[in-house]
Amino acid sequence: MRISGGHINPAVTFGLFLARKLSLTRSVFYIIVQSLGAMAGAGVVKGFQKKQYELLSGGANVVKHGYTKGDGLGAEIVGTFVLVYTVFSATDAKRDARDSHVPILAPLPIGFAVFLVHLATIPITGTGINPARSLGAAIIYNKGHAWDDHWIFWVGPFIGAALAALYHQIVIRGIPFKTRD
Template sequence: MAEHKEEDVKLGANKFRETQPLGTAAQSDKDYKEPPPAPLFEPGELTSWSFYRAGIAEFMATLLFLYVTILTVMGVNRAGSKCASVGIQGIAWAFGGMIFALVYCTAGISGGHINPAVTFGLFLARKLSLTRAVFYIIMQCLGAICGAGIVKGFNKSQYEAHNGGVNFVAHGYTKGDGLGAEIIGTFVLVYTVFSATDAKRNARDSHVPILAPLPIGFAVFLVHLATIPVTGTGINPARSLGASIIFNKDLGWDDHWIFWVGPFIGAGLAAIYHQIVIRAIPFKSRS
């Protein structure tokens, strides 16, 4: 048995040439094949029910995401002291926990993006077509607007008195600080998405069960802990847009560009890093 095991380890090491812990490839007979890149434009998607079903799933997931998270933020802001509420840690758990739950629920339908920055990063890596990427982003933004609108409908005066959960650069930080925080935070999120959903890693390390929504949700939680004091943590343009549109005051718009530019730069950098450095697949080979 020991001899056969050593042979399996050697076979695994030769089968997957990347540096890895001893024997990690010996646990599976899976042959990995690089999936073809998604076409830039796929007209057939527009006549497919699965295409619209995925968009509806993104809409509903983003609506629920904004509803729960903004309502949590409102509860913390209304409390007389942070000790009388869930506090910043509770807000971070609300964002991370909802992403975990919603990605788990929608991954099999739409991929569970729930974030235009994630969609953009996956589009750059040719994981989905431009047609689907644009449709997803539109549905995510509409869902975010509706989710924030429901929260405002509960108590308009309290919603407006406590800033409606909008993202803005906190006093004491510059716009450059806010932009940097959004870039790095989104990089962490999108890099985690790529790593948690990497088919090549799944084929190589199949003995390590990975529930993709768990590391993705945990990444969101950790980024919120770090950057809530800086920007309130955007890392999701739809979340920032929905809150700003429903709140509709200068506070929500003065720094709004940061919550689009930062996440898209961070997502782009994560896509490049993962495809070229981690996967060692040059972009030109995917065309």
């Protein structure tokens, strides 16, 4: 039974909304529920792995020492662009018949993109690319540097998602902007 299509990331949901694949109501609902789920997940980790949880600052994202806020923002924008563009490409229903097997295999390229983005951005920001996960960790940990630069983990992913949606819709799919007469 298909319920949401596996929406676990507000940035991906935002990109799909911009591409007119989700309604505003459904997008807002998904983002709220994604954020609540991330808080619940962070709470479960804190409850079961208290020592490691404290040792790792609750998994809260911060811009690492030696990097600027601009570096962190750039890493989140590029990383999220890669993720959201991969989601668009892997789930594009208008692919040729020869690629008809791709939707079944969509989790593979998406998971690989997430893996590669983590390799590149963990040293810079701890890899946000999912605003809900960053929010859940910050809310449940709520001390130290959990809220320092938190805006980067919302603004960066939303900019990256918007750029990926625009690129896919306008450049790759060739869908023109609608004008009002």
